[in-house]
Amino acid sequence: IPRIGGLAIYLSFTLTTMLMCDLSAELVTIWIGGGALVILGILDDIYRLNAWLKLVVQLLVAVFAVWNGCVIDHINLGGVYVSLGFLSWPLSVLWISGLTNAINFIDGLDGLACGVSAISALSLLFVVMLQGDFISATICAILFGSCLGFLPFNFNPARIFMGDTGALFLGYTLAVISV
Numbered sequence: 001i002p003r004i005g006g007l008a009i010y011l012s013f014t015l016t017t018m019l020m021c022d023l024s025a026e027l028v029t030i031w032i033g034g035g036a037l038v039i040l041g042i043l044d045d046i047y048r049l050n051a052w053l054k055l056v057v058q059l060l061v062a063v064f065a066v067w068n069g070c071v072i073d074h075i076n077l078g079g080v081y082v083s084l085g086f087l088s089w090p091l092s093v094l095w096i097s098g099l100t101n102a103i104n105f106i107d108g109l110d111g112l113a114c115g116v117s118a119i120s121a122l123s124l125l126f127v128v129m130l131q132g133d134f135i136s137a138t139i140c141a142i143l144f145g146s147c148l149g150f151l152p153f154n155f156n157p158a159r160i161f162m163g164d165t166g167a168l169f170l171g172y173t174l175a176v177i178s179v
Helices: 006-020 025-047 051-067 085-105 112-130 134-154 163-178
Strands: 074-077 080-083
Touching: 006 025, 006 134, 006 163, 025 051, 025 134, 025 163, 051 085, 051 163, 085 112, 085 163, 112 134, 112 163, 134 163
Parallel strands: none
Antiparallel strands: 074 080
């Protein structure tokens, strides 16, 4: 069974966003960081890389996203906005790498990681639409569609596995969009 099915998700997302969306810093961050994680995922799906090497690359990609402005600078606690100050960068890196790994960890059953990612993208779509952010809404809709396009091939019994190629990309993209 092919293990690099996540490449189809990445390519469909990237090509569709290139055609449908205006160029933005958020989108470039997703393309470059996601591309780096797709390459890492392909190498891991083929050669089974060391877990520490994968973690270091994921942290570097998260730092790249934070460097490009994907930063959690405050949180809302019961209507009160709390500024994170100097903790914003490390917490943002932790969030991005943590969500990237969370999707990768649940990728063990047929359709689970892609299905959860599709539901998450759809949920984010509604949240950003309520905020009036139609650029992020378009990106979420495209990610949702990319997941839906892959799911028929990944349901039990799976004909194609997403592998780390897709799981790392989906986790990273969901993390960046959510910030």
